[in-house]
Amino acid sequence: MRLLFTVFLLSTCLLLTAQVKPSLPVKTTVQPRVFDGKMILQRCSVAVKTDGITAVTFIELEFYNNRDTEIEGLYRFNLRKGQVVTDFQLELNGQYREGSIEERWKATNAYNTIVGKRIDPALLVKEYDNTYSLRIYPVPAMKSRKVTIALHEVLPIVANEKTYLLPFDNNDVTTAFSFRFEAIIQTAKPFFRSLPGSGAEFTAIPNGFLSTAEMHSVVLNKAVDVVLPLTATQILVTKPAASKFYFALQLHKELSSYYAISPKTVTVFWDASASSAKRDTKKEISFLKQYLLYHQTKTVTVIPFRHKPFDTVVYNINSKTIRQLEQYLTALTYEGATGIGRLNFATVSSTVTFLFSDGYNSFGKRMPTQGNTLLYALHSAPADSVYLKAVAGSGGAVVDLRRLTIDEAIEKTSQAERMLMAVESVNGKTIIESALPVKIDQPILIYGSMHVPTDTLRFYYGNNQLASNVEVIPLSTASTQVSSGIDRLKMLMRYREATTSNDWNDVLDFGLDERVVTQRTAFLVLERVEDYIRFNIAPPKDLEEECRRLNYVKKDTRMQRRAMDKQPTETNLNSVVELYNQRIKNWDASATLLQYKPGAKPVVVGPAPVRNEMQQQIGETSSVQTALQGHAAGISIERNNELSEVVVVGYSSAKKREMTGSVAYVQQRDVFQGYTNIGEVLAGRVAGMQVTGNSGVPGAIPDIRIRGAVSLGASAQPLYVIDGMPVKAETVFQSLNMNDIESITVLKDASATALYGSRAANGAIVIQLKKGKNYTHYYYRYRKYKMSEQEDVEYLQEMKSVALSEKIAMYQALKMEYGQSAAFHVDMAEHLFSCGFNSNALAALMTAMELVPNDFYMHRTAVFILERWKQYSEAEELLTDLLSVHAAELYLYRDLAWVYYQQQKYQQSVDLLYQGINVNFGSDEGRQAGLKAVLLNDMNAMIELHRAKLDLSAINPTLIKALSADLLIVAEDNERSRLNLQINEPGVQSMVLYGHPSKNGGFVATEKNSAYVYGSASGIETYTIKTASKGKYKVTVNYYAGRSYNSTSPSYIRLCVFRNFGKPDQSIQVETIAMDNQYGEIEIAAVGND
Template structure:
């Protein structure tokens, strides 16, 4: 929470920004009318609540000066439910808005958040919530969308949250600056207090929205506006307008040992004569999110453009996960009705590929122009080549509330165009931006400054926003502008660093207006090529507290959590203790890695002993008496699961010694009765089935090996939509899918089921489009992305699956499954070296106790890949761990939901079940340790298989999720001849709907070796 000193410093800076000028002598230009903006209101998402949360208090404090706004929002949220909840506040911000910080109440005091790498923030939040303590995490998902996760919301209790926002504002045709704050939370606010202070304004502020009468702002004066309400339900946004000065403004500030300058320069906005296009490349983003754009604004602009152009040839490219073939339309005398009808009937479906946009960019020719209508939220792997050669100027047009303006702006400006925001510009102004050239920034030369950045090469609202980091006490920027007639216009800007503070800490006490604006503009510039600049974007986020693609803000409960996760705490007192403790962590990490390697060597030796052991293959002995009570299997209670006991088999067996014996695969445990299967007619929602062979060429198996085949159970979901899709003809199926999808836009089950039917019917391109909707459903949800990649892998679309798995690994590097999933896909794609390296990282690195024995599974897979692809470098792998252990049969089960317990069961020809409570069968079938904390994998291994049928089942045992998914999606991998040249693989994606569900997934049928016997 900002101190009084910080607030005074903020007011001083903002006053300076409004009043200080650089002698550039330009008058304020007129600006076009601004249409009402598209605004998405903030909302609390609490899926597990039986009653909605209530807002007890909303307190807003805003300081407005010039084009800058600083807003402090305090929320008090009440949970009326009888259980503890996790809540997520989702809110998009407009272009130019940002999050400067937030705080959460801990023991009655607001504790400020600290910056943290984004992947680490998610990991820490998830880990801490498992301990039932108080974290909060603020992160940006994609584009301008943000979410704030808060836990816990106590049953019948309250939490207090503080948000700090910054904004660069825009003026309208009357010279009014507009500040907007969405307030419609979908429920009344018990108490609302608003205080809006103005600096450098002319006349009284005007309340323009949300307030329904002049009496509500009778307290307004030249200094600001005060609003108080009780049991108030505002509609839309609170909008305040005021008249501000039109002079140039600049501010220089010292922050963190460096000086930064930020200026807003008024420029000539005169435009040249109209130059309507004669050729138009129209790229129409028809992905699922495209349906949320304001198409009325888009069509109004096209109406005006074709009226001005009259006769123009249009190449239309409809882009989603892939680009459709271009269609040609000839517009005559401004009549574009045929093209308009085509656009009005375009279905919005599938993910968004930036490469698909590029397919519609046309070559540079006189009179040619490219228009891209999109929100910029690209979320699909770009696997097609980018267009080459000189291209026609590209103008990116957006009329959506959720946008990635940085991506669209850089894309357009690098191709000689600009971003046209239809949310801010009316149709005449937007048309002028397209066809009438205007002044633009062509070049900047700096003396005494570096890393000069601008918000845009084209002025917005008659202002050019520019910032730089100073390297000398006085910095001079020589700007070269090109006006509408193509003439070069020089401008000079001077920044003078402030005197050094007597106490360096005072430099950082003030709100860093100039420094923050430089960091925001620099980060936006780097995001245009994020893969190359991730580290610098992260450093900027951490230093300047920017919530962006690489940095989040987090609040933790106590010092111990900050030390445990090596996150610098917010207060000086905590930082001193933190520095003392954190120095010991490097030595502790080295020791942990040594212990992990020693443990792995020991367990791998036990696995080799199991593999070398001969197990009987004859018929089992007659049944024995019932299992004595001490050996009876006991599943943990829900209370035990909540206490974290479920991660160990000890919690399932009253006799701890029996449980301990069952952990060792080489020793055969006493027979344990398997749980009875559920009655016929399981409640499995669907099983998606499609076979896929190994990427490596199959070779004949050794003569002495058993011949085994895999059969996967085919499942046809009986939902009404699935029946309609199966029964439809190929020509009608997609139309029926579009008819059904309206009711299932948030259902992963629907898209997986529908895609499977398209795959089965041989409609591959449509199947991929349907499946790609999963990437649009919830931004940066690693669970959804993981299962999407599983299904693409199953379909043989490795070029699409691998980038998604790379993204999952970025989002969750602390989960070993993220590395393993990517490694296995790379191995299938013919990249064995990187696959082996990733699997070694999984095997050698100490992981959280929830992931016990995934290291041994990864080591098995590493050795199998190396054995099948000679020449792989195993130099990193400990020599004691380099041995391939081929298997006749192998089954591996993984799933998409954290804190979920799924069980793998395999029944052999003897009728004996291998499962979590009976981990070694008479004939040597070995089951890995039970994964009860999420994702798996669970593995069944059998070196020498007895002839006969082996049935593979999956069972949903239970979950401990705070946010409960209605089902869990699984991926089962069945292999024969594993680790041999003749390895064959089949994969299946399936879904279980709830606790107790069980399904027969597939079978192994093993034939006796030719000329041999069954032993």
């Protein structure tokens, strides 16, 4: 039996062996890698040491990958505001390697390039605010990786307690959590408000307290939150360094926060702008008089200002001069704009300064020049209190005379807030790093470095120039405690300000210099020395010897980066040159194009012949003629008939007397109180109109039918238009104030459809508001019209009807009704200037700016008008301030350059245009190329005319090529709206349009590159003709930028006509055309070339 079984077994084995085929190599299945994989926090160890001022935290984290494939681990965590990541390490081969601080983009690039190659990188970055992310690659399957993170912070103080908080909010379940908290220089026992796990307590140790804990299976869903009660009034800690000691001194002062003052000299800045007319100046003057008498002040200096100071009066106070002061302030006229930013408090030497203003700054830069004077800002009307507080500064105050009696106001301004003004080293060997002055209502922190073991510090308390008391505090390194974190105090105190800088280079340099994580810097750990060399990364200490052996020294690219940042961005000018070359082709198809070479420098044969721009050689005549009105240099811009011919196609107008029964007109006097909506006003006044109430609910939209129902189910509601802009019915019936309406026009026939298309198939209700009624005594109709034949707005009719001697009085009277309209004051300014009242015209223009403070478009309107008035100094001041705030607005570079030019400041003009051409817009460069081409054209014309007077050593010579022309017309809207410039050349019926040059060589160019705006023109548009014919060139714009319901500033077009552009006999003529409520193809000028 046993034999038979053996035979059977052998037979079976032989049979199976015969049936098995030769096997192929087995293909193993590789699990795909996982990126951004969540890591499990397996172990966490936290060690904290505080010294009464700073805290240093050391965290060790072990992450575990519980997957069956390797992952790129990702872990996000939060820190408390003020905590700064100062160190990072990754465990490699059983030892920790320190991280290198690098530019974030470079560290990220290096990390992403290496990931996937089974080489160990780790990256720690700040994502936003206080959120950080940690990435490690690889984390092998079922294995773990370790890192360490170090934090520094200044312990915040709240209600006589210092607090420490380390957030844990990821709900990680750790197998082991260890904790150690050592608080030195701590007299009162700390306690926990929260802690992962439970049971930890503080025990006393020499000079402090200690808490330790070892816990298992802990859920990290609570912060480590420790309270350190304050008892000491003074803490002094030091830390030795190579040749000095870092020190930090924290004081808890019990001085009163305010102390009495009795000023003998006072300076008063008195706001006399238009908005200040609402102030209770009688109460303000009464306060000032009684304040001066109460303190027996000897001298008061009064500086009234509008858009800038316009007078200075000094009074030696006595019973007579106090009345003179009152009379002077009472007699001031309140008009014009507010230019608080033009005040200079640094020139004030008086004990106390008063600023009487509502704080609504409307002209130029925002903040004034600060000084050392104690400043109180007082107002007696609604005011911008936040702005006034910023102007008053940390030591000053805002006084609201509406809420205080005069006695209370005098009491408040007769005391100064006590501050620590300065700290002085007696032997001069202690360097103070703290920013001063500081308030004393919180503990004061003074820090720096001592270069001798002992010193004495003098503390000066007071306010600005007023010192109230001096305190002396000795310093000694022998009797103080050694700190662990105060050597980073300077960095910690600067961190928030430095990392919120608008200059990314500053943020980057701060992070690199201080070796901390910011939004521009990150910690990176690499495994191989080759990768540190490849990506130009600073090596860790354990690789420094190998790097020296390989002769690797990290290149410091900081200076190169800074230098590149300061250099003109010529590498981005290719798109500008491309558009400029297109202009050259249009100008002369056979002309040589620009052969642009970035970085090219001019060939200098000898010294550049630079002359004083205000001087001329003997026998040399000026090549610039400027004519702003009438006729000049062969150019005529006719103001009576042909200049103001306005041809409107589609959106046109007709006078009231030309209208037929198809239009119903309701004026303001017919719209009286008691009506709640326009449906009630129009009911029964318009033939054929049906007005049916809807539900009777306030704000409900009534059913209004002008022509009857069109069809079943179709809406029969008319189109609603406010100041030329179609709006929803809800806007009319739920948002419109009936008292704002000037007139209502109901269009019932085909004119409504011709004007607004199918939207007005059921008619149109056109509402004209009081604030938008300039040039609107006409009604829409499909026809041509001349603006010069239209009736003036009522206030202009009244102004023109009075004698010259009554103009100012009439303006003051009209202000009672129209004074809140910026357009009214602009119109008044234009009229008064035409009558020779230049100063009054300027005041009216400034008042318009006051009504729309900080409105960029209103500022440009003012610039247009000032330039036409030849008020170049005022225009230059305004543009300089605007450019300081809007450094990327290329329009302002061009505006200011031409203002310079018309003052014969040719070098400044060319330099500013070149500066504008080289503003770096980064990825948005293409959208700015068209406007830069305009600036390049202007610059080349100036160079062509004044080359002998200019220093061109800083300008790339491959950009210089002038396009001289008999005639150049430049049109632009103050709001940069689309104009669609069209020119009707003499004797030619067809129009010259963008993209369609004339047979005579005239062409229209736009600011924008058609590749970016799909061929639409916008902003600056120009017409150029190299050889102009005799006759009139009619200028038309296709304008659809009328004012909207919420508009505030008026719409203007500036028209600059250059005759013989870029030639020795060049002349410039500037006109401004008001465009409020204009829609359609409008002929705005007829330029003569005789």
